[in-house]
Amino acid sequence: MNRATLWLQLRRTAALALVLLLWEGISALGWVDPFYAPPPSAIGGAIAELFVDGEIYKHLEATFGAALMGLFLGLAGGALLGFIAALVRPVAELLEPVMAMLNAIPRVILAPLFIIWLGIGIASKVALSFILVVVLTFFAVYNGIRDVDMRLVERVKTLGGGPLVLLREVYVPSVVAWVMGSLKVAVGFAFTGAVVGEFVASSRGLGYLLAFAQSTYNAELTFALIVLVLVFVMLLFGLAGALERYLLRWKYRR
Amino acid sequence: MMLDIRDLQMSYGDEPVLEAVDLGVAEGEFVSLIGPSGCGKSTLLRAVMGLQKPSAGEVRLGPSRDEVGFLFQDDALLPWRTARDNVALGLRIRGTGKAEARRTALGWLESMGLGQFGDRYPRELSGGQRKRVAIAQVLALRPRLLLMDEPFASLDAIVRHYLTEDLLGWVEGEHLTVLMVTHDLEEAVAVSDRVVLLGSGPRAQVKGRWEIDLPRPRDLLSVKEEHEFAVTARALWDALSEEVRTPVSRRRPTAEAAAS
Numbered sequence: 001m002n003r004a005t006l007w008l009q010l011r012r013t014a015a016l017a018l019v020l021l022l023w024e025g026i027s028a029l030g031w032v033d034p035f036y037a038p039p040p041s042a043i044g045g046a047i048a049e050l051f052v053d054g055e056i057y058k059h060l061e062a063t064f065g066a067a068l069m070g071l072f073l074g075l076a077g078g079a080l081l082g083f084i085a086a087l088v089r090p091v092a093e094l095l096e097p098v099m100a101m102l103n104a105i106p107r108v109i110l111a112p113l114f115i116i117w118l119g120i121g122i123a124s125k126v127a128l129s130f131i132l133v134v135v136l137t138f139f140a141v142y143n144g145i146r147d148v149d150m151r152l153v154e155r156v157k158t159l160g161g162g163p164l165v166l167l168r169e170v171y172v173p174s175v176v177a178w179v180m181g182s183l184k185v186a187v188g189f190a191f192t193g194a195v196v197g198e199f200v201a202s203s204r205g206l207g208y209l210l211a212f213a214q215s216t217y218n219a220e221l222t223f224a225l226i227v228l229v230l231v232f233v234m235l236l237f238g239l240a241g242a243l244e245r246y247l248l249r250w251k252y253r254r
Numbered sequence: 255m256m257l258d259i260r261d262l263q264m265s266y267g268d269e270p271v272l273e274a275v276d277l278g279v280a281e282g283e284f285v286s287l288i289g290p291s292g293c294g295k296s297t298l299l300r301a302v303m304g305l306q307k308p309s310a311g312e313v314r315l316g317p318s319r320d321e322v323g324f325l326f327q328d329d330a331l332l333p334w335r336t337a338r339d340n341v342a343l344g345l346r347i348r349g350t351g352k353a354e355a356r357r358t359a360l361g362w363l364e365s366m367g368l369g370q371f372g373d374r375y376p377r378e379l380s381g382g383q384r385k386r387v388a389i390a391q392v393l394a395l396r397p398r399l400l401l402m403d404e405p406f407a408s409l410d411a412i413v414r415h416y417l418t419e420d421l422l423g424w425v426e427g428e429h430l431t432v433l434m435v436t437h438d439l440e441e442a443v444a445v446s447d448r449v450v451l452l453g454s455g456p457r458a459q460v461k462g463r464w465e466i467d468l469p470r471p472r473d474l475l476s477v478k479e480e481h482e483f484a485v486t487a488r489a490l491w492d493a494l495s496e497e498v499r500t501p502v503s504r505r506r507p508t509a510e511a512a513a514s
Contacts (some may be wrong), residue, residue, distance in 0.1 A: 151330040158303055159344035159395070169343065173334045216313040250334045250375040 046224035070129020073191035078137025086145035129193030144178030263310035286442035289452030338372035439473030
């Protein structure tokens with residue numbers, strides 16, 4: 001990290017601290033009702049409490065499990081379907097309209113349906129995460145393959161490469177680049193699917209806790225949960241970014 | 255005969271681009287193909303390489319397809335492979351082991367003056383350097399026939415001069431047979447044994463052939479001071495002009511002319 005970015009980080013941290021301090025001060029002066037807008041210290045306390053009594057772990061496990069499973073299945077399924085659709089014309093004609101329709105609607109409206117079909121357990125949350133991610137990945141891969149640089153295809157052909165070489169040297173790397181471009185969005189989608197699914201009907205998970213906090217008018221817990229989801233998604237964004245920089249080092253080096 | 259093209263017709267859809275083209279290239283010969291842009295020069299090369307099927311006529315190759323190298327106009331290397339691995343790619347496809355292919359590739363990069371750039375990705379190289387990598391990629395496969403499609407069109411004059419000089423050195427040293435498409439008339443005369451002029455399309459045909467009787471090896475700068483060079487370049491210029499000139503009156507259009 002060079003001096004300029006270090007300085008930028010420092011200013012950002014300072015700005016955040018200032019906002020939190022102001023908020024705390026306003027609460028302490030009694031200008032806002034802590035029932036609606038609890039001060040940062042109270043939110044921090046609520047978070048600490050969740051971890052101290054250990055209650056949170058099974059919820060984190062449920063949400064992470066559903067989100068990560070939905071993410072991996074969605075990435076794998078979307079990549080596979082996109083690949084096949086791009087290479088086999090009839091499959092594209094069948095799949096593209098369905099995917100386009102799914103892409104057009106807010107897919108979280110499928111949550112009640114998945115709960116009717118799959119119950120209130122983890123399966124319905126994985127399904128919602130999956131459907132959010134799979135459509136995104138499908139289009140990234142499908143368009144990615146159709147937009148492959150034909151000059152590269154010809155170049156490899158003139159060097160003597162057959163279909164397998166083309167796949168390995170041209171198509172797969174192009175697709176990886178496209179998928180990596182939407183990986184961060186996919187991570188966000190996967191968490192949206194898991195949390196919304198839990199929010200609709202479940203017996204555990206961060207979404208379940210959120211629904212509970214809402215029904216008991218517990219703003220403190222609601223804020224605490226929002227902060228938790230934020231922190232974990234940011235962590236995963238960081239990991240996704242690192243993976244992207246590694247796999248696409250030909251693009252990012254220097 | 256390294257290459258024998260007979261009565262070739264190339265079409266896009268129903269529209270013939272090239273018609274009744276005959277062209278032979280003997281072993282060790284350097285032939286340039288010039289002509290107005292869009293006349294189908296590149297299409298002819300693609301037919302020779304097997305990238306595009308002729309609608310009539312035939313292309314007979316002396317060597318096998320594996321012994322034909324193709325140098326493209328652009329320098330599209332695989333962006334996710336280093337310079338070394340781009341050069342090694344063709345060797346790997348032909349079954350050379352990984353370690354040996356990389357060693358050979360580095361050798362070729364060194365002879366192209368890019369010894370220290372083996373680990374660079376294409377994005378990290380200049381246009382001229384990328385072109386050199388592309389040349390190494392093709393030469394590493396030891397082709398007997400080299401096809402080139404305006405190989406240096408996108409480079410600035412000085413880089414282009416030295417690249418042409420280096421490539422000419424390779425071709426003369428290895429006794430390669432070359433068929434090059436270019437629209438640079440002086441370049442064509444300076445490097446070739448024979449220049450073939452293709453007329454304007456559609457249905458473009460061969461409009462003329464010029465033998466360039468200059469001694470080899472040639473020096474790209476001093477060859478341009480030879481009498482033979484000047485005479486042939488002028489003849490080519492006149493022939494090419496006939497293909498591309500549109501007659502104009504050089505008079506302002508009059509009101510009556512516009513009204514009629």
